[in-house]
Amino acid sequence: MTATPESLEDWVAFLSKAEIPVLKHTSREMARLQADPDSVSGRAISSVVLQDPMMVFRVLRYAQTHKSASQVQDIVQIEHVAMMMGTDRFFRELPPTLLVEDILRTQLMALTHLLKLIRRAHRASQYALDWSALLYDLHSEEVGVASLLHDLAEMLMWCYAPQKMLKIYDMQHADKTLRSQSVQLEVLGFKLMDLQRDLAESCQLSPLLRKLIQEGSAKEQRVRNVTLAVNLARHSANGWDDAALPDDYRDISELLRVDVSRVKQIIGVPAD
Numbered sequence: 568m569t570a571t572p573e574s575l576e577d578w579v580a581f582l583s584k585a586e587i588p589v590l591k592h593t594s595r596e597m598a599r600l601q602a603d604p605d606s607v608s609g610r611a612i613s614s615v616v617l618q619d620p621m622m623v624f625r626v627l628r629y630a631q632t633h634k635s636a637s638q639v640q641d642i643v644q645i646e647h648v649a650m651m652m653g654t655d656r657f658f659r660e661l662p663p664t665l666l667v668e669d670i671l672r673t674q675l676m677a678l679t680h681l682l683k684l685i686r687r688a689h690r691a692s693q694y695a696l697d698w699s700a701l702l703y704d705l706h707s708e709e710v711g712v713a714s715l716l717h718d719l720a721e722m723l724m725w726c727y728a729p730q731k732m733l734k735i736y737d738m739q740h741a742d743k744t745l746r747s748q749s750v751q752l753e754v755l756g757f758k759l760m761d762l763q764r765d766l767a768e769s770c771q772l773s774p775l776l777r778k779l780i781q782e783g784s785a786k787e788q789r790v791r792n793v794t795l796a797v798n799l800a801r802h803s804a805n806g807w808d809d810a811a812l813p814d815d816y817r818d819i820s821e822l823l824r825v826d827v828s829r830v831k832q833i834i835g836v837p838a839d
Contacts, residue, residue, distance in 0.1 A: 571728070575757035575765065581727075582762075583769040586665045587628075588726055590685070593619040594663040601658050609649035612657060616645045620688050620715040621722060624770075625661055627712075631771040643709045643776055670726060677729030680736060683804070684722055688715050691800035695792050697833065701823055702788060710792050713779030717797045720763035724755070731755055788822070795819050799834065807837055 572578040596615040600607045616622045623645060630648045649657050671678040692714040699707035725732050735754050739745050748758045760781070767777045779793050795818050802811040820830045 573756065575761060578757075578762055579765045579769050582723055582766055583628075585727075587621050587625045587723070588665040588667045588670055589622045589625065589663040590619045591666050591668045593622050594666055597658070597663050604654065607654050609646045609654075612649040612654065613644075613646035616649075617692075617711070617715070618689070620685060620719060621667070621726075622663065623712060623715055624719055627772060627776070628770040629661055631773070643712055643773055645708075645712070667726060671729060674729040677725050677733060680732070681722060681725040684718055684725065687800045687804050688718060688722075690803075691715070691717065691793075691796040694799055694834070695796035698792050698796065698819075698823060699789075701833070702792070704789065704792075709775060710779060710789055710796075713776055713793045714796050716776070717780050717793060719780070720759045720766060723766075724759065724762075728755070791818075791822050795822055 572581045593615060596618075597612075600611055600615065616626055626645055626648055627643070630651075652660070667681065668678065671681070692711045695710045695714040696707050699710050704710065721732075731754050735747075735750050738750050738754070739747065748760070751758050764777070764781060767780065778787075779790055795815065798811075799815045799819065802809045802815055816827045816830050816834075819834075820827050823830065823833070825833075
């Protein structure tokens with residue numbers, strides 16, 4: 568990156584084409600798979616990719632921007648992308664060479680915040696997958712992927728604008744009454760949700776995935792699943808005594824059509 572983007576449009580243009588960094592663990596596991604070509608499969612590749620939201624984005628961005636003329640259906644499932652590409656092409660076209668830990672090696676606080684955000688995304692994804700099973704959703708991986716990518720714009724900005732993201736964090740930490748979007752506008756000049764929306768559109772992510780990863784109060788069951796899973800992961804990361812959790816439990820009970828005590832059992836809320 569020769570010059571730091573400033574405007575929303577500049578950031579969208581940059582992130583749409585930039586090599587997206589991945590976790591060191593992802594690179595290590597992909598190398599392990601590549602070293603054993605006789606046993607590697609689309610499922611094995613998917614199991615590694617789904618541990619890393621930024622690798623998920625890399626794969627889906629590539630799949631959507633390299634669709635064949637005969638492909639009429641958008642693909643959200645990582646395993647299907649790997650199977651369609653074939654393992655040789657997958658490893659050749661999507662090598663995990665740029666590592667998060669390398670680009671943030673002098674920004675350890677930013678790296679810490681990013682890793683916490685990724686762990687939170689994993690928890691949200693697992694919540695969404697669990698609830699999908701209870702709701703008899705036959706395409707549960709889609710809500711799992713959407714939950715992983717829900718905070719993608721924030722993850723990428725921690726990688727490429729760590730000082731600005733640290734400023735946002737410090738301002739909010741100093742004044743809990745500040746609204747996230749207001750601070751983002753002040754520091755970045757745009758809201759992260761707008762960056763996420765425009766980036767998803769620029770990279771031609773599927774309309775389904777775009778709908779699932781956007782904030783909103785949509786009543787559609789799958790959108791609610793993702794939104795509530797992300798909310799629960801965010802609030803429980805502050806501890807199980809977070810003041811927002813009772814509202815989360817109530818909303819989840821409405822989604823799953825069970826009482827709050829059952830919701831707590833499903834989630835695994837520790838006993839008082």
